[in-house]
Amino acid sequence: MKLTMQNKPVALVTGANKGIGLQIAKDLAEHGFTVLVGSRNLERGHTAAKSVGADARAVQLDVTDRASITAAAQLIRDEFGRLDVLVNNAGGAPPSDTATASPRFTASIVTLNLIAPFVFAQRAYAVMHRQPEGGVIVNISSVSGLRPSPGTAAYGAAKAGLVNLTQTLGVEFAPKVRVVCVTVGLVRTEQAHLFYGDERSIAAVDATVPLGRMAEPADVGDVCVLLASPRARYVTGVQVVVHGGGEWPAYLGAVEESGGSP
Numbered sequence: 001m002k003l004t005m006q007n008k009p010v011a012l013v014t015g016a017n018k019g020i021g022l023q024i025a026k027d028l029a030e031h032g033f034t035v036l037v038g039s040r041n042l043e044r045g046h047t048a049a050k051s052v053g054a055d056a057r058a059v060q061l062d063v064t065d066r067a068s069i070t071a072a073a074q075l076i077r078d079e080f081g082r083l084d085v086l087v088n089n090a091g092g093a094p095p096s097d098t099a100t101a102s103p104r105f106t107a108s109i110v111t112l113n114l115i116a117p118f119v120f121a122q123r124a125y126a127v128m129h130r131q132p133e134g135g136v137i138v139n140i141s142s143v144s145g146l147r148p149s150p151g152t153a154a155y156g157a158a159k160a161g162l163v164n165l166t167q168t169l170g171v172e173f174a175p176k177v178r179v180v181c182v183t184v185g186l187v188r189t190e191q192a193h194l195f196y197g198d199e200r201s202i203a204a205v206d207a208t209v210p211l212g213r214m215a216e217p218a219d220v221g222d223v224c225v226l227l228a229s230p231r232a233r234y235v236t237g238v239q240v241v242v243h244g245g246g247e248w249p250a251y252l253g254a255v256e257e258s259g260g261s262p
Contacts, residue, residue: 014038015090017048019189023217029053063090063116073123085228086124088117089140093155106154113158134176141183170237178236180227185243186214210245
């Protein structure tokens, strides 16, 4: 018996072992989805799925391997009979010196952050457009794709491409499949200390955000749930920027420090 006999929509979240991806998975489960936790490490995926909920399940998935994406899509079709929401969350990049980054390194970053979501969107569309209800693809991007991204040039370029891909697929996959992008700013996850330092440093970073703090993963998850829901039924081909108002303009800080006035 396919699990869709329970009349629950099915969502797959890639890179859902921790952080933003795990929170998105939890939020979707809370709102009635059977959630599939995509994970390259299946053991970690099982652990994450247990924390998501009783109906969650881990799916072994390496988004940089096209064969793995195809196998995951086939498994979903065979065992669940449908796919209602795909969240392309897996991504990231270590810092690198742009002047000396190797072509191989650059290609790997672009593959993870742009090519993988592109391929998975294709596989998801093949399932979704045959469903009476269609489906929704949510791409997770970054403000690094909207502004200069020193130290992570390939990542910023790939995320900028993901925004454009969202716009294009929103046109091509309509009317059955909606494609949206959630562009995320600074987020405080369980690994925030690795990027921002101790609590004093994190407080200083918080102060640069107009809303007074970095995002919590739940801030991103809530937006994803909204965009995946029928309440956003007329929203496609766009990005929603979740960044608390952005970052306080640097020139204002310089003016204040110098004792001048804007």
